Amino acid sequence: MPAWEPPYRGLRVLDISQGLAGPSCASILARQGAEVIKVEPPAGDWGRGIGWGLEGKCGLFIAGNLGKRSIALDATRPKGRELLARLAEGADVLVESFRPGVAARLGLGYADLAARDPRVVYVSVNGYGQDGPYEKRPGSDSVFQAMTGLMRVNRDAGGTPRKVGVLVADICTGVYAAQATGAALYRRATTGKGGHVEASLLEATTAFQAMAVIEDEIAGGKTVQPVAVPAATFATADGYINVTALTDPMFAKLAQAVGRTDWVGDASLAKVAGRLERRGEVEAGLAALFATAPTAHWTELLSRHDVLCGAVNSYAEMRADPQVRHSRILTELDQAPYGRILVPRLPGVPPEAAAAIRPAPGLGEHSIEVLEGLGATGAEIASLIEEGVVLAG
16 A cells, blocks of 8 residues: 555645634644644633643643644734744645634734735634624634534433533534635645635534534424434443434344344334334333343344444543554554543544654744744844743743
């Protein structure tokens, strides 16, 4: 098999975004070969303080900043803004996550950069878009889960809306933004023209739910009943298992596997419409069975009968899963200050390449290196640090 060639090798990216959505877009580019410089204020990207972590490296920050170098500078000072402008001049891609108008006030709006280099790909990631009645509103992952209907789709058995337990709005926005950036780079390669990529958490979280949004539209807002019985999670003797029978033959296989031969011969359960009418009875019968043995017993038995099922794992159990380990879905990285840790590999990047990625940086860890790349002398760098314009980690 030929050696993997990073598709974005040689691409220069300036990441001035913070949080998770914008940074994760830039990290996706970095993990596929791009040279990404992350610019942070002296206090650091606010994402460094979200969740548990040491030395400003929480899970959120690591996930969104693998593969980058960090320079910390004070863009409120003229010399800081000058440095920022010089960094932007050398970039093929700039990623920002300011509220509309802020980047332009720094002299880093799309119009500013495109006037100097029409080939630049400028990526704006924000909450609501560049204009409209909500453009000045603050937003967060939970806000967009609420606004887009995701919390209602994830409601509990009593009908109370619930937040999905991971930052799905931020994560999917970063993925969509990276995809759109790739498309813009292809256009640049074929036409010579850059462009302005816009990705909001509001639109991305809506797009992420396209199937459910369309279903709601064509069903006239009616609550659509389950399409399969069972399609549920059941307690086992030592944990939980999720079991689904999408088709009539699948239900027959499930019934045979668990010894409910009476269900196989029951004409009222032969079709999904009949099973929907007796859903409570079927799921109660399965619940009583699954509670009698460990999860591993059921996954082995059901898989042998070609029944859709999966153990409901903790993250520790997921890390130990034989298929996860075989596929090398997790990559071991040397991430300060923790030492060797496992992080999810970016799909499409081979394990060997993923293992070679640069760990998430400390605040200003590469400030001196980045300034040297701009041609600054040792005396100039020392002066910038002494004046507080630049922080070197």
